[in-house]
Amino acid sequence: xxxxxxxxxxxxxxxxxxxxxxxxxxxxxxxxxxxxxxxxxxxxxxxxxxxxxxxxxxxxxxxxxxxxxxxxxxxxxxxxxxxxxxxxxxxxxxxxxxxxxxxxxxxxxxxxxxxxxxxxxxxxxxxxxxxxxxxxxxxxxxxxxxxxxxxxxxxxxxxxxxxxxxxxxxxxxxxxxxxxxxxxxxxxxxxxxxxxxxxxxxxxxxxxxxxxxxxxxxxxxxxxxxxxxxxxxxxxxxxxxxxxxxxxxxxxxxxxxxxxxxxxxxxxxxxxxxxxxxxxxxxxxxxxxxxxxxxxxxxxxxxxxxxxxxxxxxxxxxxxxxxxxxxxxxxxxxxxxxxxxxxxxxxxxxxxxxxxxxxxxxxxxxxxxxxxxxxxxxxxxxxxxxxxxxxxxxxxxxxxxxxxxxxxxxxxxxxxxxxxxxxxxxxxxxxxxxxxxxxxxxxxxxxxxxxxxxxxxxxxxxxxxxxxxxxxxxxxxxxxxxxxxxxxxxxxxxxxxxxxxxxxxxxxxxxxxxxxxxxxxxxxxxxxxxxxxxxxxxxxxxxxxxxxxxxxxxxxxxxxxxxx
Numbered sequence: 001x002x003x004x005x006x007x008x009x010x011x012x013x014x015x016x017x018x019x020x021x022x023x024x025x026x027x028x029x030x031x032x033x034x035x036x037x038x039x040x041x042x043x044x045x046x047x048x049x050x051x052x053x054x055x056x057x058x059x060x061x062x063x064x065x066x067x068x069x070x071x072x073x074x075x076x077x078x079x080x081x082x083x084x085x086x087x088x089x090x091x092x093x094x095x096x097x098x099x100x101x102x103x104x105x106x107x108x109x110x111x112x113x114x115x116x117x118x119x120x121x122x123x124x125x126x127x128x129x130x131x132x133x134x135x136x137x138x139x140x141x142x143x144x145x146x147x148x149x150x151x152x153x154x155x156x157x158x159x160x161x162x163x164x165x166x167x168x169x170x171x172x173x174x175x176x177x178x179x180x181x182x183x184x185x186x187x188x189x190x191x192x193x194x195x196x197x198x199x200x201x202x203x204x205x206x207x208x209x210x211x212x213x214x215x216x217x218x219x220x221x222x223x224x225x226x227x228x229x230x231x232x233x234x235x236x237x238x239x240x241x242x243x244x245x246x247x248x249x250x251x252x253x254x255x256x257x258x259x260x261x262x263x264x265x266x267x268x269x270x271x272x273x274x275x276x277x278x279x280x281x282x283x284x285x286x287x288x289x290x291x292x293x294x295x296x297x298x299x300x301x302x303x304x305x306x307x308x309x310x311x312x313x314x315x316x317x318x319x320x321x322x323x324x325x326x327x328x329x330x331x332x333x334x335x336x337x338x339x340x341x342x343x344x345x346x347x348x349x350x351x352x353x354x355x356x357x358x359x360x361x362x363x364x365x366x367x368x369x370x371x372x373x374x375x376x377x378x379x380x381x382x383x384x385x386x387x388x389x390x391x392x393x394x395x396x397x398x399x400x401x402x403x404x405x406x407x408x409x410x411x412x413x414x415x416x417x418x419x420x421x422x423x424x425x426x427x428x429x430x431x432x433x434x435x436x437x438x439x440x441x442x443x444x445x446x447x448x449x450x451x452x453x454x455x456x457x458x459x460x461x462x463x464x465x466x467x468x469x470x471x472x473x474x475x476x477x478x479x480x481x482x483x484x485x486x487x488x489x490x491x492x493x494x495x496x497x498x499x500x501x502x503x504x505x506x507x508x509x510x511x512x513x514x515x516x517x518x519x520x521x522x523x524x525x526x527x528x529x530x531x532x533x534x535x536x537x538x539x540x541x542x543x544x545x546x547x548x549x550x551x552x553x554x555x556x557x558x559x560x561x562x563x564x
Contacts, residue, residue: 059290090255105267113365123448141384148182214342230303412460415495460495
């Protein structure tokens with residue numbers, strides 16, 4: 001009976017397992033599945049215009065719309081053009097970082113969790129991956145709550161009585177109307193999670209046309225209602241001297257920090273590029289242009305609101321649309337509905353790109369035997385619902401400040417990744433060894449953990465930790481605050497510098513003395529042991545297994561590869 005019970009349990013457990021390549025060991029089943037393997041040529045369907053559409057679509061969201069508000073308002077606010085300059089500079093720098101991490105994925109067609117194995121170790125990579133997955137789940141809930149506010153506007157535009165929907169919730173943190181809207185947005189997002197990543201690009205293409213058009217309509221509508229562009233464009237900055245300089249530095253860094261998660265997980269998308277350059281120029285230029293244009297529209301619309309309603313500008317576009325509904329005729333209600341629908345689509349696209357797919361990819365690496373990107377995406381959605389985001393956002397514990405500030409610590413992960421690939425290894429990765437659990441693998445390090453990567457990662461965190469405590473409301477020394485004003489750069493430079501020095505004095509295997517990317521040779525490799533006459537994780541065997549050129553053609557492999 002016990003054996004029968006055990007066999008039934010095993011049967012149902014096996015039913016839950018995702019398809020895997022034959023011949024994998026139990027250890028390898030914890031390292032790979034279809035969604036973690038290098039993307040085969042048939043699924044490399046993202047061309048340059050897909051990346052343009054992706055970033056145009058992603059740039060138009062509520063956070064970007066309001067990004068200049070904190071720079072302009074306040075006692076030490078700067079002028080509108082100074083804040084806009086900060087947006088241009090910040091997102092241009094972010095675009096460079098995106099291209100640096102994205103090239104790894106576009107060249108070798110592997111995702112962020114697999115790339116982490118190179119610098120953090122086969123098993124050591126699980127902590128950065130878990131770190132990113134947990135934050136993605138939390139942000140999914142928060143962004144879904146904001147999406148629910150967009151749905152509220154859509155329903156109010158149809159039924160004005162929806163604004164006064166009777167409240168049956170005993171909690172003070174939310175009400176029936178807001179929860180219903182949140183649940184509708186959350187439930188309506190579920191079908192988008194179903195589609196594979198190489199096909200979800202069509203969602204971003206639709207969003208890239210519809211959402212900016214609606215934003216431009218909102219822009220023109222606000223100017224016409226105000227009979228001008230309002231006082232913000234004529235308002236001088238209040239900050240002067242060193243205060244002005246630091247205010248602009250913080251504005252630039254807030255733009256970069258807003259991109260910290262996407263900098264780390266850009267390979268999750270770029271690995272579907274047809275070739276590396278498809279993910280380079282399209283991202284390098286589209287990111288600063290798209291986000292700067294959205295920010296400019298937000299500045300002008302908010303400025304116009306000060307003329308329309310008097311008093312201080314309304315920076316939140318949803319609040320402004322809500323005011324537009326007061327006393328609106330049928331045509332104006334239809335206009336609010338279309339614009340609110342565009343913001344809803346914007347939130348959906350942003351949530352899928354920045355959170356759902358990222359969490360799904362990361363969870364796939366945490367439990368590849370039973371999870372793929374689709375299942376991980378649905379788990380992310382369930383966690384986002386279960387965490388009750390209205391409680392977090394309604395509290396006075398600086399939770400949103402904590403989430404925003406926490407993202408800068410991803411800079412130390414980015415610093416280790418980028419230094420490992422571009423400086424230490426010079427573009428060379430042994431792809432099949434990234435899926436090996438054998439101690440002979442060059443990425444196994446010490447029991448699967450790279451102490452160099454973790455030391456550099458912790459150093460990158462320590463430089464910012466005191467300033468981070470200050471950012472969430474504690475009193476800290478002024479020097480720590482100044483350092484934290486440069487948070488992303490501090491974390492990135494300290495982590496990458498530490499990693500370089502450690503690898504210099506304590507060399508690691510599988511590096512190259514010359515620039516040598518071999519991703520072009522990857523087709524559809526088998527990662528099972530013994531797939532190539534039992535060649536193990538040596539540099540020669542790994543290259544031969546996915547079709548690299550022989551010694552007589554390259555002339556450098558034997559001479560140039562070795563320890564760093």
